[in-house]
Amino acid sequence: MNLRVRNRHxxxxxxxxxxxxxxxxxxxxxxxxxxxxTGLNGKTSAQAALVDEIEASKAPVxxxxxxxxxxxxxxxxxxxxxxxxxxxxxxxxxxxxxxxxVRNLSPHAVTGQAVPSxxxxxxxxxxxxxxxxxxEQQELPARGEMEMxxxxxxxxxxxxxxxxxxxxxxxxxxxxxxxxxxxxRNE
Amino acid sequence: xxxxxETIPKRHHPLLAFAARWLFTTNHKExxxxxxxxxxxxxxxxGGMAMVIRLELFQPGIQFAQPEFYNQVLTLHGLIxxxxxxxxxxxxxxxxxIPLMIGAPDxxxxxxxxxxxxxxxxxxxxxxxxxxxxxxxxxxxxxFYAPLSTTYGPPxxxxxxxxxxxxxxxxxxxxxxIIVTIVNLRAPGMTFMKMPLFVWTWFITAFLLIMVxxxxxxxxxxxxxxxxxxxxxxxxxxxGDPVLFQHIxxxxxxxxxYIMILPGxxxxxxxxxxxxxxxxxxxxxxxxxxxxxAFLSFIVWGHHMFTTGMPFVAEMFFMIATMLIAVxxxxxxxxxxxxxxxxxITFETPMLxxxxxxxxxxxxxxxxxxxxxxxADFQYHDTFFVVAHFHYVLYPGAIFGTMAAVYYWLPKWCGxxxxxxxxxxxxxxxxxxxxxxxxxxxxxxxxxxxxxxxxYSLQFADFNMVSSIGAGVLGLTQVFFLYIVIxxxxxxxRAKARVWEGAEGLEWEVPSPAPLxxxxxxxxxxxxxxx
Numbered sequence: 087m088n089l090r091v092r093n094r095h096x097x098x099x100x101x102x103x104x105x106x107x108x109x110x111x112x113x114x115x116x117x118x119x120x121x122x123x124t125g126l127n128g129k130t131s132a133q134a135a136l137v138d139e140i141e142a143s144k145a146p147v148x149x150x151x152x153x154x155x156x157x158x159x160x161x162x163x164x165x166x167x168x169x170x171x172x173x174x175x176x177x178x179x180x181x182x183x184x185x186x187x188v189r190n191l192s193p194h195a196v197t198g199q200a201v202p203s204x205x206x207x208x209x210x211x212x213x214x215x216x217x218x219x220x221x222e223q224q225e226l227p228a229r230g231e232m233e234m235x236x237x238x239x240x241x242x243x244x245x246x247x248x249x250x251x252x253x254x255x256x257x258x259x260x261x262x263x264x265x266x267x268x269x270x271r272n273e
Numbered sequence: 274x275x276x277x278x279e280t281i282p283k284r285h286h287p288l289l290a291f292a293a294r295w296l297f298t299t300n301h302k303e304x305x306x307x308x309x310x311x312x313x314x315x316x317x318x319x320g321g322m323a324m325v326i327r328l329e330l331f332q333p334g335i336q337f338a339q340p341e342f343y344n345q346v347l348t349l350h351g352l353i354x355x356x357x358x359x360x361x362x363x364x365x366x367x368x369x370x371i372p373l374m375i376g377a378p379d380x381x382x383x384x385x386x387x388x389x390x391x392x393x394x395x396x397x398x399x400x401x402x403x404x405x406x407x408x409x410x411x412x413x414x415x416x417f418y419a420p421l422s423t424t425y426g427p428p429x430x431x432x433x434x435x436x437x438x439x440x441x442x443x444x445x446x447x448x449x450x451i452i453v454t455i456v457n458l459r460a461p462g463m464t465f466m467k468m469p470l471f472v473w474t475w476f477i478t479a480f481l482l483i484m485v486x487x488x489x490x491x492x493x494x495x496x497x498x499x500x501x502x503x504x505x506x507x508x509x510x511x512x513g514d515p516v517l518f519q520h521i522x523x524x525x526x527x528x529x530x531y532i533m534i535l536p537g538x539x540x541x542x543x544x545x546x547x548x549x550x551x552x553x554x555x556x557x558x559x560x561x562x563x564x565x566x567a568f569l570s571f572i573v574w575g576h577h578m579f580t581t582g583m584p585f586v587a588e589m590f591f592m593i594a595t596m597l598i599a600v601x602x603x604x605x606x607x608x609x610x611x612x613x614x615x616x617x618i619t620f621e622t623p624m625l626x627x628x629x630x631x632x633x634x635x636x637x638x639x640x641x642x643x644x645x646x647x648x649a650d651f652q653y654h655d656t657f658f659v660v661a662h663f664h665y666v667l668y669p670g671a672i673f674g675t676m677a678a679v680y681y682w683l684p685k686w687c688g689x690x691x692x693x694x695x696x697x698x699x700x701x702x703x704x705x706x707x708x709x710x711x712x713x714x715x716x717x718x719x720x721x722x723x724x725x726x727x728x729y730s731l732q733f734a735d736f737n738m739v740s741s742i743g744a745g746v747l748g749l750t751q752v753f754f755l756y757i758v759i760x761x762x763x764x765x766x767r768a769k770a771r772v773w774e775g776a777e778g779l780e781w782e783v784p785s786p787a788p789l790x791x792x793x794x795x796x797x798x799x800x801x802x803x804x
Binding site: 092095096099102104108109110111113114117121124128129160201203207208258 | 381382445448449452453456457483484485486487488490491492494495506509510512514516517520521524582583584587
């Protein structure tokens with residue numbers, strides 16, 4: 087073998103290493119797409135469901151599903167945050183609404199962003215929201231309070247083995263989201 | 274030696290000449306020696322940290338280490354053992370032995386070889402320096418899960434990230450070097466299916482390294498940008514997902530655990546035939562089994578994450594794929610036992626360590642099978658049962674494998690025989706101590722003792738005291754090992770070229786100690802010779 091051929095092996099292996107470095111980053115969008123299709127990580131859609139989507143999920147079924155609500159403020163978020171109803175027993179295909187209560191405990195105006203999560207994860211894509219406070223940022227004046235609404239339909243195609251699901255929200259402080267410096271977090 | 278000295282610029286001061294020789298060396302044997310000594314040093318540093326852990330766990334309650342410090346010591350123990358002790362030791366053995374075994378004059382890329390070694394002391398200096406920093410060393414375990422390592426990591430996490438980058442670069446360069454050497458520099462007639470199994474297992478390990486170390490580099494880079502540059506790969510607040518961290522980490526992490534054992538398989542496959550005075554049983558199946566294990570290692574990472582709320586289908590897939598690994602591993606264990614079957618076995622120290630390797634690694638393999646079962650894993654997850662499992666595959670696996678290799682090839686390296694009586698004392702004391710240390714962890718784990726916590730409830734006290742006493746003895750046996758190695762290097766009976774009666778392979782055709790330059794004229798392998 088001449089030197090060119092020998093060097094080719096070295097360069098091919100370096101290319102493989104560089105490629106695998108890229109692959110690590112490619113895993114991020116791959117994971118997100120995979121999760122969107124399968125609902126693997128329990129994230130619900132960040133946008134309101136479309137009308138025909140809602141219509142499609144309204145096939146009449148005779149079963150009841152329990153949906154529990156959880157809410158927590160992230161570390162460094164000076165808000166009291168809880169659901170007004172702990173749980174609802176609902177019929178898939180029917181539209182339901184509930185509210186969450188927030189109160190700003192700090193003497194400053196604070197903006198928050200709620201991030202939803204559904205457990206079990208497979209149920210996430212069957213939870214269709216028409217309206218949700220998590221679709222946009224919420225601002226509260228100093229010591230202010232409000233009730234925020236969610237309107238949703240549980241798709242009647244929800245797999246029959248899922249009888250209970252939990253919709254959980256974590257409220258993050260927007261300033262923290264926008265300035266992700268660990269120094270500010272360790273204040 | 275003479276030819277080599279000419280390539281180094283003349284230094285008048287002997288100390289400078291000594292430093293220059295080791296700093297600038299491009300010789301595979303010298304670099305192999307450097308790797309082995311560095312890994313030995315780091316083995317003792319990380320072993321000292323294990324002593325702190327066992328001292329704290331000797332009794333319930335907090336006695337010696339505050340929880341914060343305990344977490345730091347635990348993290349560094351894991352990281353240094355994995356990246357500093359086991360991996361460089363195997364790379365050192367590869368450097369020393371692969372050119373000798375395939376009839377090559379040196380590694381294919383000697384300067385890169387020098388570079389890949391000399392990065393390592395700096396990487397570990399960075400990592401260890403974090404112990405003395407404000408906020409302490411990394412404290413999130415060797416798996417550095419987000420957000421523990423991103424949002425909540427101490428400032429020294431950045432030194433850890435840089436250290437991991439350097440280790441990764443070193444490993445990747447080492448792996449490229451090994452593959453290019455094996456592909457290009459085999460002696461005439463040394464076909465792939467005639468290569469010794471140590472060479473084969475390293476060839477496959479090197480591919481694993483090249484494929485997963487960049488993924489590790491990627492994940493620590495994401496951590497770095499999450500910490501300082503406003504990205505949200507792993508932060509739920511910004512639309513990221515901490516579970517994604519675990520997926521990427523374990524995509525690296527599972528092949529990584531095979532990186533730490535496959536060369537050990539190769540070592541056992543060299544030693545057992547020698548002392549059984551038989552050819553290795555099922556050479557071809559050994560090669561294919563190794564390749565199969567390497568392939569499967571890429572599709573089983575999810576078994577580390579059963580409790581993260583995976584869908585049922587994914588749990589089933591990862592469970593079955595994981596249990597499938599038992600098949601090629603079983604083939605290997607069967608072949609080692611079949612090699613010994615009706616052999617004229619003698620039990621010199623390398624053979625003792627190799628048999629200990631096969632037996633105790635198999636115990637670790639079985640507890641791995643137990644952990645692979647999804648319904649059982651929910652009980653075992655993050656308990657001491659997991660600690661028992663991976664210490665059984667790593668200590669009597671990777672580390673006994675390395676020690677077997679050192680006893681087996683040390684006479685070739687330094688030209689002296691080690692003291693057989695001391696070697697046997699080392700083996701038996703280490704074997705008793707290793708089982709005393711790690712076997713009780715199975716029981717405390719099954720009873721529910723969580724890992725990574727400095728305190729525990731009273732019912733685990735007896736198991737932990739036994740473990741701690743065992744660990745103390747185990748630490749002493751390795752100091753004894755250091756003594757044996759130094760004693761052998763300094764003096765001892767002269768070793769013959771073919772050190773062991775039943776040994777086959779090119780490395781036994783050069784004199785002992787192996788001269789600095791060997792196989793300048795490649796040997797010719799004839800049809801009859803193999804493996």
